[in-house]
Amino acid sequence: MSFPWAKDYQPQNPLMRFLDEKLPLPRLVYNAVGAGYPVPRNLSYFWNFGVLAGFFLVLQIVTGVVLAMHYAPNTLVAFGSVEHIMRDVNWGWLMRYTHANGASFFFIVIYIHIFRGFFYASYKPPREMIWLLGVVIFLLMMATAFMGYVLPWGQMSFWGAQVITGLFEAIPLVGPGLKTWLLGGFAPDNAALNRFFSLHYLLPFVIAGAVILHIWALHIPGSSNPTGVEVKQESDTVPFHPYYTAKDGFGLGVALIIFFAFVFFMPNMLGHPDNYIEANPLSTPAHIVPEWYFYPFYAILRAFTFDFILPAKLWGVLAMFSAILVWFFLPWLDKSPVRSGHYRPLFRKFFWFGLIPCMAVLFYCGGAPAEEPYVMISQIATAYYFLHFLVILPIVSSIERPDPLPFSITEAVLGSDDNAVLGDKAQATA
Amino acid sequence: MATTTGNAEVADVTGEDGVRRRDFIEIAAVSAAGVGALATLVPLVTQMAPSADVLAESTTELDISALDVGQSIKAVFRKQPVFVRRLTPAEITAANDVDVDSLRDPQTLAERTLPGHEELLVVMGVCTHLGCVPLGAAEGENKGEFGGYFCPCHGSHYDTAARIRKGPAPKNLQVPEYSISDTTLVIG
Ligand code: HEM
Numbered sequence: 115m116s117f118p119w120a121k122d123y124q125p126q127n128p129l130m131r132f133l134d135e136k137l138p139l140p141r142l143v144y145n146a147v148g149a150g151y152p153v154p155r156n157l158s159y160f161w162n163f164g165v166l167a168g169f170f171l172v173l174q175i176v177t178g179v180v181l182a183m184h185y186a187p188n189t190l191v192a193f194g195s196v197e198h199i200m201r202d203v204n205w206g207w208l209m210r211y212t213h214a215n216g217a218s219f220f221f222i223v224i225y226i227h228i229f230r231g232f233f234y235a236s237y238k239p240p241r242e243m244i245w246l247l248g249v250v251i252f253l254l255m256m257a258t259a260f261m262g263y264v265l266p267w268g269q270m271s272f273w274g275a276q277v278i279t280g281l282f283e284a285i286p287l288v289g290p291g292l293k294t295w296l297l298g299g300f301a302p303d304n305a306a307l308n309r310f311f312s313l314h315y316l317l318p319f320v321i322a323g324a325v326i327l328h329i330w331a332l333h334i335p336g337s338s339n340p341t342g343v344e345v346k347q348e349s350d351t352v353p354f355h356p357y358y359t360a361k362d363g364f365g366l367g368v369a370l371i372i373f374f375a376f377v378f379f380m381p382n383m384l385g386h387p388d389n390y391i392e393a394n395p396l397s398t399p400a401h402i403v404p405e406w407y408f409y410p411f412y413a414i415l416r417a418f419t420f421d422f423i424l425p426a427k428l429w430g431v432l433a434m435f436s437a438i439l440v441w442f443f444l445p446w447l448d449k450s451p452v453r454s455g456h457y458r459p460l461f462r463k464f465f466w467f468g469l470i471p472c473m474a475v476l477f478y479c480g481g482a483p484a485e486e487p488y489v490m491i492s493q494i495a496t497a498y499y500f501l502h503f504l505v506i507l508p509i510v511s512s513i514e515r516p517d518p519l520p521f522s523i524t525e526a527v528l529g530s531d532d533n534a535v536l537g538d539k540a541q542a543t544a
Numbered sequence: 545m546a547t548t549t550g551n552a553e554v555a556d557v558t559g560e561d562g563v564r565r566r567d568f569i570e571i572a573a574v575s576a577a578g579v580g581a582l583a584t585l586v587p588l589v590t591q592m593a594p595s596a597d598v599l600a601e602s603t604t605e606l607d608i609s610a611l612d613v614g615q616s617i618k619a620v621f622r623k624q625p626v627f628v629r630r631l632t633p634a635e636i637t638a639a640n641d642v643d644v645d646s647l648r649d650p651q652t653l654a655e656r657t658l659p660g661h662e663e664l665l666v667v668m669g670v671c672t673h674l675g676c677v678p679l680g681a682a683e684g685e686n687k688g689e690f691g692g693y694f695c696p697c698h699g700s701h702y703d704t705a706a707r708i709r710k711g712p713a714p715k716n717l718q719v720p721e722y723s724i725s726d727t728t729l730v731i732g
């Protein structure tokens with residue numbers, strides 16, 4: 115772990131020395147997020163989002179545990195118990211609005227974190243495992259958020275559950291049986307609500323476990339940085355504490371201001387009004403869509419309207435899952451010797467003018483009604499999405515001639531690395 | 545390295561078939577534990593399947609004497625909607641005029657109704673795409689491009705025989721098992 119020049123933990127206080135011998139927890143913290151963890155000195159604010167994601171995970175767990183003290187997972191009373199939280203429980207409205215908007219912000223933060231990874235090719239060796247675990251975390255987050263949205267038992271909850279479990283029906287042979295098994299019935303009902311509550315409580319702790327592995331894997335090579343040049347020497351790094359505790363603290367402050375502006379002034383902006391109508395199994399809302407953070411994948415699902423060897427429905431489901439699964443292969447699809455998009459002119463163009471607009475279009479279409487022209491636009495964007503990862507990225511990364519890289523992080527920051535880095539020895543060897 | 549263990553003879557306790565007794569015990573014990581572990585999966589997996597009370601809610605009776613030509617009613621079967629529609633002659637002709645082989649899920653209207661009751665169409669109100677309730681059963685709702693049902697979720701159009709004609713749904717709206725006695729329709 116870490117670099118040879120990492121500071122060693124040396125407790126002064128006898129109590130801390132005792133603890134260090136019996137259970138070296140403070141040492142673990144010191145080496146993970148303290149002065150004992152050297153980090154590249156040039157990290158930009160895009161590197162704040164991992165810590166922000168961790169913060170929102172904790173926030174979801176804390177507010178979620180509180181909500182579970184007042185919520186009842188039974189179809190007869192679930193909707194009412196949520197209104198009870200909103201109106202009768204002391205500060206219940208704050209807990210619920212924080213939890214609901216917290217999920218949205220968790221996804222905003224994670225999307226930025228992931229797209230940081232795309233641009234800086236953070237997934238490249240030696241960080242493949244960090245990336246793979248990250249994608250697993252993202253899949254777990256999607257499952258957790260989906261099941262959480264079912265709990266208030268509003269119209270969108272019910273029809274969301276119906277549509278998403280319906281996806282599994284597309285699987286040949288076992289599909290219909292699988293759906294019934296997942297729901298414990300022929301349509302979402304009490305059995306489904308209860309198990310979703312059980313799993314919605316469980317999964318965040320599984321995510322927390324996966325995050326520990328993610329960070330463990332991160333601490334072996336250490337963080338990458340905006341140049342993508344690996345750390346070579348001590349002057350390339352600064353200790354995590356106080357430098358990045360301060361930078362992350364500032365970022366967290368900004369994030370919290372924006373977050374609570376939503377919680378206090380527009381708590382329902384990211385939600386759907388239909389979810390304030392109790393679930394009615396006999397009537398589907400005219401326009402059903404998932405939560406905004408699923409829009410791009412929902413657009414991909416709906417883009418398949420024609421049979422081609424396989425039924426349209428199966429294509430849609432396969433494409434939707436593949437859209438995320440393709441991320442698992444990125445470390446091997448991107449063949450460039452250089453990581454950072456700053457030194458890859460062509461790659462950068464396809465990122466800003468290809469992938470980003472494509473995602474924006476998918477986001478938009480996922481929330482639009484299932485009509486023309488949105489269906490056709492989704493089809494084009496879906497085609498580009500897969501083309502980008504499976505064709506454009508491998509080709510561009512193989513043929514592109516990257517710009518010259520700085521010799522070291524220090525040179526990138528200071529313009530020269532002679533004195534700063536190797537001190538007197540640099541003069542001698544120069 | 546192994547000289548300090550002091551039980552070098554153990555290696556010699558090998559049967560004629562070359563199997564050590566210890567290997568046999570190990571394989572037997574691990575296999576027994578493995579079978580046991582697999583057996584515990586059965587209750588863990590099947591507890592998620594529909595419970596007895598959910599399976600029990602399985603017939604619905606309806607009085608259809610008041611259902612006029614061109615009208616529909618929505619009922620509930622197994623907690624899911626069912627559409628019962630008395631087709632107009634024009635709707636029946638429209639359904640029969642279609643070339644069955646050109647359909648995604650080829651079925652004639654006759655195959656989807658009971659003999660002698662071709663005008664009475666009983667289908668589950670569950671879109672075969674992802675399970676939304678299609679529109680078209682109530683007065684004034686969008687019936688889609690083929691005059692039957694329209695699913696607003698992802699735009700599936702069903703015709704007057706509730707067969708899939710356009711959009712992502714793979715199958716016709718499902719016809720549940722039902723029988724008709726006089727003016728009563730028994731579903732399930
Ligand atoms: C609960 C969710 C997550 C948490 C709490 C989390 C936490 C972190 C933290 C604290 C870091 C170090 C700081 C940073 O580089 O920003 C990090 C790095 C990283 N994360 Fe995550 N992460 C999460 C999800 C994800 C996901 C979904 C992905 C990708 C699909 C991902 C990919 C990465 C990669 C590649 C790095 C290393 C980046 C580098 O050093 O350049 N993470 N994560």
Ligand code: FES
Nearest residue numbers: 671673674695698
């Ligand atoms: S659920 Fe009916 S079209 Fe998708």
